[in-house]
Amino acid sequence: MKLRRTMLYLPGNNPNMLLRGWLFGSDGLILDLEDAVAVHEKDSARILVSRILKEGEFGDCDVTVRINGVDTDLWEKDLEAVVPCGIDGIRVPKVEGPETVRAVDEALNRIEKEAGIAVGTTKICCLLETAQGIWNAYDVAKASPRVDAICPGGEDLTADLRTQRSVEGTELEGPRRRVVLAARAAGIDAFDTVFPRINDDEGLVKETTFIKQLGFDGKSVIHPRQISVIHSVFMPTEKEIDRARRIVAAAKEASERGLGAVSVDGRMVDAPVVKRAVFTLTRAGLFEEVQ
């Protein structure tokens, strides 16, 4: 029952951001060892991130680490340094197919065993950043029970598709739809890619409204100022909450009285309507009302 609307990237070579990242109110943090870190800083960033995982503060945030890709000689060293620190999950970049997930899964099994952590604890979030990765989205999502989310990586993906990121996001529409569909079919979460224009709040609201409508659970962010903007888009309105409460109450009463169909505001309330109402209350953080 934990919301994952925003995941803030913290460059793994920046002690200030790594130490203070949890203070900005995002639902999750991604300590990044991949593209935010220059090649000559990979080893020092790994040491820094592992140290901060052991000694830093993260509040209630979901804590994940983006490791380097499996096509490098860095990813296993990354896992060995961060998994024993007890993180919620890892984010694997540029996943192209299920075999990548299986390789990471095997390494995690070994590292968790050696560290005395229950096997399967560390979840995997897969970044799909190539045409091939997007094509294989469902197989990736089902490749291991550890996979709890998939996300398109818009920056790398547009390069692979030989296009540019546009303000309208036309080039990402198909991949985004495929990722949500694959995630829902596999029963896991779908997160959207970062919005790169950090001072364009209007554009961020527009993009977040669109991806929320597609069915995404949340979005990765690169700057603290993007967090509250996204949360406000994901927060249901008072009117939506009020209606959801009345639907859930009507459904409960109907079930207690042994009735099948009921109506609220002149509209039939059936199972999918109740399901959507429960989801609205969940998104509003009213978890106790949906127990």
Ligand SMILES: CC(C)(COP(=O)(O)OP(=O)(O)OC[C@H]1O[C@@H](n2cnc3c(N)ncnc32)[C@H](O)[C@@H]1OP(=O)(O)O)[C@@H](O)C(=O)NCCC(=O)NCCSC(=O)C[C@@](O)(CC(=O)O)C(=O)O
């Ligand atoms: C953009 C900029 C340099 C601007 O910095 P500036 O310092 O100019 O900003 P200011 O406005 O001056 O900051 C005001 C105060 O906030 C603090 N502050 C800023 N950002 C903070 C932050 N992130 N965490 C904590 N604190 C932060 C800052 O330290 C300062 O604190 P203080 O000095 O104390 O006042 C900075 O934000 C930044 O580095 N962002 C992260 C970049 C990054 O990780 N990229 C890789 C991940 S994406 C990717 O790889 C795409 C993908 O792979 C996958 C996908 O889509 O998922 C794909 O292919 O699509």
Ligand SMILES: [Mg+2]
């Ligand atoms: Mg990328």
